[in-house]
Each structure stands twice: as C-alpha cells, then as structure tokens.
Amino acid sequence: MSRLIVVSNRVPDLGKSAPAGGLAVALKAALEQRGGIWMGWSGKSSGASEPGKLRISEHGRITFALTDLSNRDLSEYYEGFANSVLWPLCHYRLDLTDYARKDMAGYFRVNRFFAERLHPLIEPDDVLWIHDYHLIPMASELRRMGVENRIGFFMHIPWPPPDVFFTLPVHEAIIGGLTAYDVVGFQTRHDVENFALGLKREGIGGDAGEGWLEAYGRKFRAGAFPIGIATGEFEKMAQRSVRSAAFKRIIESFEGRDLIVGVDRLDYSKGLTHRIDGYERFLVANPAYRGRTTLLQVTPKSRTEVPGYAEMQREVAEHAGRVNGALGTLDWVPIRYVNRAVGQTMLAGLHRIAKVGLVTPLRDGMNLVAKEYLAAQDPENPGVLVLSRFAGAARELDGALLVNPYDIEAVGNAIAQALSMPLEARRERFAPMLERLRHYDITRWCDDFLAAIGVDRSDRASTAL
Ligand code: ADQ
Numbered sequence: 001m002s003r004l005i006v007v008s009n010r011v012p013d014l015g016k017s018a019p020a021g022g023l024a025v026a027l028k029a030a031l032e033q034r035g036g037i038w039m040g041w042s043g044k045s046s047g048a049s050e051p052g053k054l055r056i057s058e059h060g061r062i063t064f065a066l067t068d069l070s071n072r073d074l075s076e077y078y079e080g081f082a083n084s085v086l087w088p089l090c091h092y093r094l095d096l097t098d099y100a101r102k103d104m105a106g107y108f109r110v111n112r113f114f115a116e117r118l119h120p121l122i123e124p125d126d127v128l129w130i131h132d133y134h135l136i137p138m139a140s141e142l143r144r145m146g147v148e149n150r151i152g153f154f155m156h157i158p159w160p161p162p163d164v165f166f167t168l169p170v171h172e173a174i175i176g177g178l179t180a181y182d183v184v185g186f187q188t189r190h191d192v193e194n195f196a197l198g199l200k201r202e203g204i205g206g207d208a209g210e211g212w213l214e215a216y217g218r219k220f221r222a223g224a225f226p227i228g229i230a231t232g233e234f235e236k237m238a239q240r241s242v243r244s245a246a247f248k249r250i251i252e253s254f255e256g257r258d259l260i261v262g263v264d265r266l267d268y269s270k271g272l273t274h275r276i277d278g279y280e281r282f283l284v285a286n287p288a289y290r291g292r293t294t295l296l297q298v299t300p301k302s303r304t305e306v307p308g309y310a311e312m313q314r315e316v317a318e319h320a321g322r323v324n325g326a327l328g329t330l331d332w333v334p335i336r337y338v339n340r341a342v343g344q345t346m347l348a349g350l351h352r353i354a355k356v357g358l359v360t361p362l363r364d365g366m367n368l369v370a371k372e373y374l375a376a377q378d379p380e381n382p383g384v385l386v387l388s389r390f391a392g393a394a395r396e397l398d399g400a401l402l403v404n405p406y407d408i409e410a411v412g413n414a415i416a417q418a419l420s421m422p423l424e425a426r427r428e429r430f431a432p433m434l435e436r437l438r439h440y441d442i443t444r445w446c447d448d449f450l451a452a453i454g455v456d457r458s459d460r461a462s463t464a465l
Contacts, residue, residue: 002125002455004036007114009078009134011040011066021344022230022368026442028062030450035061036126039118042066045074051110054117067117069110074305076106078134083306085168086133090157091269091363094167096308104170108137115141122147127455130181132156137177152183152453154225157365158392159191162198175202179215183452185225187365187392192222225449226396229371231434231441234348238376241349250346251353257332258293258419261354263347263369264361265302266313266339271362271388271405272299276319276335278360278411283327283334285409286416291332293419295358296350300341313339351376356418357385359393360405366392370400374433382430384418386411396436399429 012024031038039054045068046052052068069077080103088096115138122128122142128151130138139151165171175198178184186192196213200206205215213222241247260279264270279295299316303309320337327334342350351357357373370385370393377383387393387400394402401414 002034002127003123004031004034004450004455005039005118005122005126005128006031006036006131007039007118007128007135007138008131009041009082010043011038011064022233022442023227025230026446029443030446031062032060034455037063037065037118037121039065039114039121040067041078042068044068046070051113063121065118065121067114073106073110073113076103077110079303079306081107082134083303086136086174087157088268089164089168090133090160092158092160092164093268093363094164096268097167098307099169108173111135111137112141114138115145118142119145119147122149124149127450127453128152129154129449129453136174140177140180143180150182150453151180152185152449153178153181154185154449155191155365156187156227158188158363159186159194159198161194162201165194165198166201171198172202172204175199176204176216179205179213179218179220181220182454183221183223183449184213185223185449185452187224187226188395189224190395191365191392192224195222221452223452225445225452226392226440227366227368228437228441228445229368229375230443231371231375231437234372234375237345238348238352241345242352244349247346247349250349254294254353257291258289258356259350259354260293260295260356260358260415260419261350261373262295262297262299262358262360263342263351263373264297264299266299266309266316267302268308268312269361269363270299271360272297272316273319274362274405274408275358275360275411276316276323277408278405279335279358279415280323280327281408281412282415283323285412289416289419290327290334291329294333295335296338296354297335298338298342298347298350301339348372348376351383352378355383356415357383358415359385359391360388360403360411361391362388362405364388364391364393368393370397371437374430375437377430377434379427379430379434381423382426384421384426384429385433386414386418396440397433399433 006027051070055066057064084098126149130153196207199215208214211221211223212219320335324333351373359370370387385400388405389402403410403414
C-alpha cells in the first residue's frame, strides 16, 4: 500500500480556525485517504545561520514535517531566486528579474536540504508530489541520493516560451531539473508546449508523443492539469454569506449601486493599475454610469519582504486615489480600495452580489478568483466575468468576456458590455461554465494528477477501507 508524500514551500496550518483554501483541503483529503507526509517550510526563520531541525507532528494519518529556514536561506532561496527571478520570469517580466549567483546557489542549497531531510522518511512504495517553482530541483537532488520512487511535480504558475526562459543564465539547470520527474503537470496546454519547445531548442530532448516527453534518454509524462476549486462548497458558502446580518449591512453600504468586484493578492502579475485605468476609461466613456457603480478592489499585501512589493502598494493606492479625486463627487466614491485580507465567506458573498467580476491579470497560471466568482453566482441571475485572455482560466471559461488587459479601452468597453448584458445572454454564457467547474473541481484535479503518477482511484479507494 503506497503512501503519498506532498512537498510544498508553505504548508497550511490546518489547525487554524481560518478556513484553508480549496487546494489545501483537497491535498489534505488525499493524504488522509492514503496516509502520508506533508513536508515544507514552517513560514518561520530559525534565527540562526543554519536551518532548523525537522519538526514532526502527527494529525490522524498525516505526518507534518516542517522546517524553519535561516535568514540567509530566506533571502537567497525565497525572496531572491524564487520570487525575484523565477516568479517575474515565468510571468514574462524580464524587466523585473534580479539575477544573482549567490541566490541561485541558495536556491539549490535549500532544495538539497529539503531532499536530505526528506530522504530518511521515504519508504520504497511512497509516491511523491512536489509543488511549484520553489522546488523544481528537488527531484534531481533526491535521484542523486538514490531515490527511485515515482515523483510528480505541479507548476502552479505559467511556463514561459523558450526565448523568455533562456534569458535565465542557469536555465539548463532549471529545465533539466524538471526532467528528473516521472510526471510534470502544468496549468494549460500552452505551458506544456512552451516547456517541450524549450527542451527541443536546448537540444536536450523533446516530444515523444501521446503525452510523453524525453530528455537525456529518459522518458517522462508532461500534461495540462487545469486546477479547479471546491465548487460545491463555494456555491453553498456564497448562498449562506448573503443571508447573514453582517452581510446585509455591507449590501446597504453600496446604496443600490452596481458592484464590480476585483479580488487579488497584491502582485504586479495581477494588472491592478491597468484595471483601474480600464475602469476609469469606462466611466469617462459612459457618463450615465457615474454615481451608479462602485469598483470594490480587495487586495491584501503579499510578499512585503520582496523588494518592489511595498512600492507597488503605493502605486495602486495612488492610481485609485487619482481616479477617485478626478471623478468622485461629494456623495460617490468610484473605487473602494481595501488593502487587507477578507475572509473567504465574505468574499463569496461579495462575488455573489457583484454584477461584474473583473479578473484582468497581465499573466496568470490559472487564477482561481475567476472560478470562485462564477461559483458564487446565482444561476437564475448570474453576473458577468470579465477575464484576461492571459489567465490560464481563459482556456476553460469561454463564456467570460475575454479581454486583453493591456488594452485599457477594451477593458472599459467590456465593463460596459457586462453591465448592460440581458439576463438571457448572461444565463447562456454562465450555465456551461458552472457545469464545467462542478465537474472539474479540485478533487477531480487531485485525482487526475495522482492517476497520472500511477496512483489509481481503486488503489486509493481500497486503502481508505
Ligand atoms: P495566486 O497567484 O495566489 O496563486 P489565485 O489563483 O488568483 O492566485 O488565488 C489563490 C487564492 O487566494 C484564491 O482562493 C483566492 O480566493 C485567494 N485570494 C486572492 N485574493 C484574495 C483576497 N484579496 N482576500 C482573500 N483571499 C484572496 C497561484 C498562481 C495562480 C493559480 C494558483 C493555484 O499564481 O495562477 O491559480 O496558484 O494553482
């Protein structure tokens, strides 16, 4: 009976009262079913020059194995190479990559450290599932230590085309790192194609047909596994949320105006200033809507330790302030900009009452907010999703109004089109999208990926008995 081992940079604190996101809940369910280990960084600094010892705790059938990292690790591995090189690079932002050899060395050092700590815990039949750009080289480190278990990897963010990727001075080591896995999952077909083309251009491998790639004489699977949400739970949460007394007060505060909602972590990939400019363009071109709409932009701070993120916060606030100053009146503020985290239940309610969901990232692996906005709608009277064509979600959600987020006028026009769309058209666009979200939810995503690493459903069902 094989166990599952999940490794991710951060491990959610499932003991916390705040509800964990859909991904954490689905991975926890998969681990509980099979029994296994969830390993990752604790989110804390060891306060010393070395990373801390592995802290092991048991919760039912899951063993949590967490480690603190040293300040140097955090600066080089996390803030440096992962978030100041790989993150901007994979979001096509070459102008923001800040490459330093010591950060690269730190990135590999921490991956080796994770592999060394995990190695003694691995049993021969275990199946490993490693997550995201922080941990790309982990499988090659484990292979070097003689680990022959099945190992899968899922990339949550986009994989850029070769010409973008090859600007990374150490691109061979990163792309080569992925070839040590048995299965490499991406969000979309487009990402898979970019990756396969990179292998080919680099002369180390290429497409071996029917979902297989080969590199360095080794075959491995690569495919698109578009991540979903806990659709059913989100639908129910939205219905409950709008019935609460606290929520009714919030509805009143909008004084009958049409609500347009934007919900994002504060990040340059989310296109926040472009979005605000698009909304301004909409108000300028459609004066009849002035005083009758509110854009609620909920954007908690994120990665404040990474250079540039604090400045971005000022920039977005200034943008919103400029539009409010230019177009607002004594009794109407066009944009409400909330710079703090809002609970999932409240967000679900806000999505439900919003006539328009504005999801316009400049580049995004998937974007779960787009899916959450749709799941929260009332199927009898759904709102309209305005979605960037550069979000992975655009490949599935073809009933959304797809926009080029760089084209400010197009975003403004899409908002106007969404607000004036007749009920019949809204329903027609919405119904197939909801059906898809219900079908390909986060549990299905988890099952599909595990099946690709060779953990089939019957295997999991029998271990659960
Ligand atoms: P993120 O870049 O963090 O994730 P996204 O998928 O949009 O982006 O959001 C993840 C979660 O954060 C969602 O469940 C959302 O509700 C929550 N969230 C976002 N803004 C919030 C806010 N203001 N307040 C509270 N919660 C908020 C990365 C990739 C994405 C990919 C996911 C999952 O960048 O492209 O979809 O991983 O694979």
